[in-house]
Amino acid sequence: NAGVMQNPRHLVRRRGQEARLRCSPMKGHSHVYWYRQLPEEGLKFMVYLQKENIIDESGMPKERFSAEFPKEGPSILRIQQVVRGDSAAYFCASSPVAVGVEQYFGPGTRLTVT
Amino acid sequence: EDKVVQSPLSLVVHEGDTVTLNCSYEVTNFRSLLWYKQEKKAPTFLFMLTSSGIEKKSGRLSSILDKKELFSILNITATQTGDSAIYLCAVGWDSGYALNFGKGTSLLVTP
Numbered sequence: 036n037a038g039v040m041q042n043p044r045h046l047v048r049r050r051g052q053e054a055r056l057r058c059s060p061m062k063g064h065s066h067v068y069w070y071r072q073l074p075e076e077g078l079k080f081m082v083y084l085q086k087e088n089i090i091d092e093s094g095m096p097k098e099r100f101s102a103e104f105p106k107e108g109p110s111i112l113r114i115q116q117v118v119r120g121d122s123a124a125y126f127c128a129s130s131p132v133a134v135g136v137e138q139y140f141g142p143g144t145r146l147t148v149t
Numbered sequence: 150e151d152k153v154v155q156s157p158l159s160l161v162v163h164e165g166d167t168v169t170l171n172c173s174y175e176v177t178n179f180r181s182l183l184w185y186k187q188e189k190k191a192p193t194f195l196f197m198l199t200s201s202g203i204e205k206k207s208g209r210l211s212s213i214l215d216k217k218e219l220f221s222i223l224n225i226t227a228t229q230t231g232d233s234a235i236y237l238c239a240v241g242w243d244s245g246y247a248l249n250f251g252k253g254t255s256l257l258v259t260p
Contacts, residue, residue: 038191039191046166053183063259066246068246068247068248070248070250075252076252077153077237077250077251077252077253078237078248078250079193079250080247080248080249083247090246091187091245091246091247093247094247113241114198126191133246134180134241134243135180135181136197136237136248137194137197138183138194138248140185140191140192140193141191142190142191143191
């Protein structure tokens with residue numbers, strides 16, 4: 036009964052490089068959410084996706100950030116040309132339906148930009 | 150702007166003590182309030198509350214919601230060192246998919 040899987044768990048990138056974070060939802064879940072946790076801050080919503088569709092990206096920075104959830108394979112959060120301010124823990128969550136139920140979180144990817 | 154505020158921000162207690170963690174919110178079109186426990190990994194789901202005055206209980210943990218006063222409490226009785234963690238409160242609203250999180254309460258239970 037695997038939970039939400041994220042990889043890598045730790046990622047170090049130099050300024051200007053690209054970061055790709057992967058998330059496989061729980062079995063039977065087709066709704067994926069990405070959150071970012073900055074030091075001393077709470078979890079902040081970034082984007083909500085269903086298979087092949089971005090439903091709500093209201094929390095996503097307008098530039099350099101993108102997300103996808105293809106028909107096959109994990110959801111990907113992509114950050115282009117990373118800057119030091121992107122250093123944070125990125126959590127993925129999944130749920131079996133869109134609203135009214137709890138979201139189950141993965142262990143997170145800790146991104147460090149040097 | 151929607152807001153979720155947790156208090157206290159941190160707490161140190163001795164094993165066996167009872168603790169109460171607080172979460173107040175200002176959210177338009179409230180749907181649900183959730184509690185999570187975060188250790189050094191994934192936030193783990195504890196409770197989801199949608200109705201006022203109905204206590205949810207799991208072992209030594211319990212939680213209740215007051216929709217009139219816009220707050221919830223999480224109680225932990227007979228605390229153990231394994232209860233040491235950050236406890237997160239999150240609120241969902243009717244027209245959105247996201248959870249709106251507070252900054253968390255860091256609990257340390259000492260032997």
